[in-house]
Amino acid sequence: MAVPKKRTSKARKGMRRAHDFLTPNAAVELCEACAAPKLRHQVCLECGTYRGKQVLVGRSEQV
Ligand SMILES: [Zn+2]
Incomplete structure (x- = not known):
């Protein structure tokens, strides 16, 4: 299984999640x-x- 060589930095993670x-x-x-x-x-x-x-039977109609 492929394993990342380097840990993703906080900045890079933030850039990826900006969208x-x-x-x-x-x-x-x-x-x-x-x-x-x-x-x-x-x-x-x-x-x-x-x-x-x-x-x-919906939530609003239950007894
Ligand atoms: Zn509804």
Whole structure:
């Protein structure tokens, strides 16, 4: 297995990570039904809907 010859300095690590915060997390979007943030292609955990259909009991509807 390839092993780094030199330890990455704090400056170099910082330079590499300078771009990390610039990219927004595209996997998060707002639910159509309740407008809560949810992960793309996944059931909304707040209201339990997926593409406008009720598929689960949402967090907001549980007793
Ligand atoms: Zn929702």
